[in-house]
Amino acid sequence: MSESSGPQEAVTGPDGVPISQEEIADIVAPDREIAVSEGEPLVQLDELTVQFGGLTALDHVTFDIKRGEILGLIGPNGAGKTTCFNAMTGVYKPSSGNVTMEGVSLLGKKRHAITRAGIARTFQNIRLFGEMTALENVVVGLDARHRTSVPGAIFRTPRHVREERESIDRGMALLEFVGIADQATSPSRSLPYGYQRRLEIARALATEPKLLCLDEPAAGFNPAEKQELMQLIRQIRDDGYTVLLIEHDMKLVMGVTDRIVVLEFGRKIAEGAPQQIQQDPAVIAAYLGVEEDEDDDGVA
Numbered sequence: 001m002s003e004s005s006g007p008q009e010a011v012t013g014p015d016g017v018p019i020s021q022e023e024i025a026d027i028v029a030p031d032r033e034i035a036v037s038e039g040e041p042l043v044q045l046d047e048l049t050v051q052f053g054g055l056t057a058l059d060h061v062t063f064d065i066k067r068g069e070i071l072g073l074i075g076p077n078g079a080g081k082t083t084c085f086n087a088m089t090g091v092y093k094p095s096s097g098n099v100t101m102e103g104v105s106l107l108g109k110k111r112h113a114i115t116r117a118g119i120a121r122t123f124q125n126i127r128l129f130g131e132m133t134a135l136e137n138v139v140v141g142l143d144a145r146h147r148t149s150v151p152g153a154i155f156r157t158p159r160h161v162r163e164e165r166e167s168i169d170r171g172m173a174l175l176e177f178v179g180i181a182d183q184a185t186s187p188s189r190s191l192p193y194g195y196q197r198r199l200e201i202a203r204a205l206a207t208e209p210k211l212l213c214l215d216e217p218a219a220g221f222n223p224a225e226k227q228e229l230m231q232l233i234r235q236i237r238d239d240g241y242t243v244l245l246i247e248h249d250m251k252l253v254m255g256v257t258d259r260i261v262v263l264e265f266g267r268k269i270a271e272g273a274p275q276q277i278q279q280d281p282a283v284i285a286a287y288l289g290v291e292e293d294e295d296d297d298g299v300a
């Protein structure tokens with residue numbers, strides 16, 4: 001078990017009775033859609049193209065993200081993976097093509113509207129509010145869903161007080177879900193690196209996304225932490241979320257994803273189950289010449 005992330009003691013309710021994982025999951029995502037329509041496309045990228053001046057970073061890329069799956073997005077450095085995330089989440093404006101979620105186009109929507117539509121993400125470089133506690137960082141994400149007005153907050157109306165209490169309960173449940181509830185009151189910048197990554201995931205989950213996009217969540221992790229992260233990603237999927245994962249670590253990608261899309265020079269070169277991708281000649285060729293590391297890069 002790594003130093004930065006470990007099993008937590010059983011959570012108990014106000015009456016001291018232990019709370020089950022299922023009960024925690026219900027508090028974490030009360031409105032989540034149970035994967036009744038598992039396998040249906042949730043998000044569809046259709047001929048998505050992003051250009052930076054003369055450079056085509058994403059070139060007519062088409063694929064579906066199916067409800068309830070963990071989809072890996074892989075490719076050598078500079079292949080266009082992050083650009084793809086950024087185009088989906090409103091950071092970059094695609095030059096052409098479309099991104100739809102449940103059939104509704106996300107093009108032209110502002111970032112917060114895309115969050116509200118149900119896409120949340122983490123970043124390659126951790127972006128937390130360093131001075132805020134772990135719990136406060138999560139509550140910020142929850143606040144995006146609140147309905148009380150500014151006067152409501154100033155005059156502390158019953159609704160505001162109720163929402164505040166619910167936020168704290170849900171925030172704690174989310175921290176529990178990602179395995180760092182014991183650090184709730186620590187300033188996020190003082191948390192070990194692995195905990196900060198988990199906190200980012202908890203904060204993204206606070207918005208109750210339909211799709212959670214993880215951009216290299218295992219960067220800087222040791223093998224034990226990677227194992228624990230794989231478990232957490234599976235737990236997130238099993239709890240009814242759909243996950244899009246950009247990750248360089250092939251063992252992790254092959255071990256945790258249901259399907260994989262491979263990009264090279266902005267183009268999709270393969271799509272399929274992990275075993276298929278591992279043996280795909282185009283994928284092997286794309287990774288040839290990429291420096292191989294024991295735990296990083298290289299297919300297989």
Ligand SMILES: Nc1ncnc2c1ncn2[C@@H]1O[C@H](COP(=O)(O)OP(=O)(O)OP(=O)(O)O)[C@@H](O)[C@H]1O
Nearest residue numbers: 052055056057075076077078079080081082083084
């Ligand atoms: N804001 C930008 N302005 C200009 N070029 C960009 C911008 N963002 C990305 N690019 C270029 O687009 C291409 C794809 O980059 P991108 O970051 O999407 O690749 P990636 O697959 O995520 O790579 P990595 O694995 O190294 O993170 C690269 O050539 C990159 O230099």
